[in-house]
Structures are given as C-alpha cells and as structure tokens.
Amino acid sequence: MTLEVFLFVIFSAVCLASSLLMVTRRNPVMSALFLVVNFASLAGLYLTLNAQFIAVAQVIVYAGAIMVFFLFVIMLIHPEHEKRFLEYKPMLRIFAVVIAGLIFVQIAYIIFFSKPSEGVSRELAQSIKAGTVEEIGRQLFVNYVLPFEAVGYLLLSASIGALVLAKKKFK
Amino acid sequence: MQIPIEYYLVLSAALFVIGVVGVLIRRNAIIIFMCIELMLNSANLTLITFSSYLGNAIGQLFVFFVMAVAAAEAAVGLAIIIALFRNKLTVNIDEINIFKW
Numbered sequence: 102m103t104l105e106v107f108l109f110v111i112f113s114a115v116c117l118a119s120s121l122l123m124v125t126r127r128n129p130v131m132s133a134l135f136l137v138v139n140f141a142s143l144a145g146l147y148l149t150l151n152a153q154f155i156a157v158a159q160v161i162v163y164a165g166a167i168m169v170f171f172l173f174v175i176m177l178i179h180p181e182h183e184k185r186f187l188e189y190k191p192m193l194r195i196f197a198v199v200i201a202g203l204i205f206v207q208i209a210y211i212i213f214f215s216k217p218s219e220g221v222s223r224e225l226a227q228s229i230k231a232g233t234v235e236e237i238g239r240q241l242f243v244n245y246v247l248p249f250e251a252v253g254y255l256l257l258s259a260s261i262g263a264l265v266l267a268k269k270k271f272k
Numbered sequence: 273m274q275i276p277i278e279y280y281l282v283l284s285a286a287l288f289v290i291g292v293v294g295v296l297i298r299r300n301a302i303i304i305f306m307c308i309e310l311m312l313n314s315a316n317l318t319l320i321t322f323s324s325y326l327g328n329a330i331g332q333l334f335v336f337f338v339m340a341v342a343a344a345e346a347a348v349g350l351a352i353i354i355a356l357f358r359n360k361l362t363v364n365i366d367e368i369n370i371f372k373w
Contacts, residue, residue: 105274113283120287120310124294129302136306143313150280150324155316155332162339163313167346171306174350178357180300180364189299197296205289209282218276227327236329237336245333252340259344266351269358 108149115142129175133168140164151225152232280321287314301353301363305346312342 116139123135140163147156230236241249287310294307316335323331357363360370 103274109275109279113279116283117286117290120290123310124290124298124303124307129300132303132306136310139310140313143317146280146283146317147320149275150320152320152324152332152335155320155335158336158339162343163309167309167343170346170350171302174354175302178302178354178363180302180362194297198293201289201293201296204292205285208285208289212278212281212285216278217281218278221277221322221325223277223325224327228324231323231327231329232332237332240329240333241336248337252337255344256340259347263347263351266348267354 105149108145112142112145112149115139116146129180130172133171133175136171137164137168140168150232151229154232154234154237277321277325281318284314284317284321287311287317299364299366301356301365301368302350304365305349305353309342309346312338 119135119138119142123132123139126132126135140159144156144159144164147153147159291307291311291314294310295304298304298307316338319331319335319338323329323335353363356368360368362368
C-alpha cells in the first residue's frame, strides 16, 4: 500500500464520517464543527490530486471564512435543538433516505458502468503542472479576465445585499 | 496511477447524496444551508478530479469561481436567515410559511 492510496483512504473515510455526523447531530454548533473537519479533509483530497492552490484556497475560504460566518450566525440567533430523527414525520424521513440511497446506487452504477478510467490517461507531470499557482494564475489573467472581474462585482454586490438584508429596519 | 478515477467520483457522489439527505430531513434552515455547501463541495471534488486526471487547469479555475460564488451565496443566504429570524423568531422551516396562504 503506497502513501497515495493510504492518504486517499484516510481522507475519504474522514470526509464521509464527518459529513454523516454533520447531518445527524442535533446541535447546530456540532454540525458546523464537523463541516469544518469535512472541508479540511477535502483539502487533503485535493492535495492527493495535485491541486495545491485549490487545497490552500479551500482551507482559507471555506474552513476559515465561510464557516466562521456560519458560527457567528449560529451564535447570534441561537437556534433551538431539533427533535430526534424519527420523532417528527418518520415516514417522510425514511422515504427521503431510501430515495437518496437509490439515487446513490444509480449514480455509482453509471460511474462504474461507463468506465471513465479507460478514457483518461493520467500523466503525473502534466497533472502536477496543472495544479500550480503559476498555471492557474496564467489561465486566470490571460484567458479568463472577464469572469474574474465579474466575480469581483458579484462579491461586492453580495456584500452590499447582505448588509441591506440584515440591517435593522428603523421606522 | 494508483487510484482509479472511479473512486474519487463515487466519493463525490456519496458526499452529494449525504447533502441531499441533509436538506430533506433537517428542519433547521442553517443546517440546510450547510448541507448545500456540502453539495457544492462534492461538485468541486468532481471538477478537480477530472482536471487532475486530464492534466487540464481549467477545471481548477472553475472551482475557484465556484468558491467565490459560494462565498457570495453564503453571505446573502445567512443575511436572509437573520432577517427571517428577526421577523418570525425561529429558523425552523416548518414555521416559516409566509408564502403559503
């Protein structure tokens, strides 16, 4: 078992376990903390895929900024604990889980049936080159300048919109 | 390469389905929002997997844009949740039915 396989197994196990725990915890703060663990393990998976820049951005943007924001909102509005899984509309919830499981089986069947690994031949040098900051920066500022500027305007308008929405309305 | 691409894709599908289950069974608007973030991340994992296996940087660029849009979406969505909480004093989505008549 090489290091790559070992890291993949560890990170994907942590990822799946923390996402399951996130969905099932009743305390919202615990859910948010498990989501942070999930994002960190996803960053590890990105590293095993040679995507260094995105791995760092994942930790800074998601596990750092967005989750702190979530925790702030949880702190501010302090939501009450939910009922247990089967106390509220049990048939509906079991039905939702069964349908989602069926969809997962379907997707997994399609993935293994279509055999995408025959179409891709992963060359390690090219894969490492694609994930560097240099290559992503070149693509971003040569071919994708307009979307980059548009994303800047989107973030500006989103922050203004958040301010307007969350502001206290004075009579 | 050691790991076939299918394993990454199935992991991503599993994360997406867990997010879907979370959206369907939870009643707390904030946790539903976190499940949506989880689903966005599973889509990111698929994009990065193909980007890495094909040796093409465009997929990772797209993930960069998805992250920016997710940050904007989180800001606006949480502001909406705060505004709702200020009016209804709850974030339970069964009690937030202002569009129902």
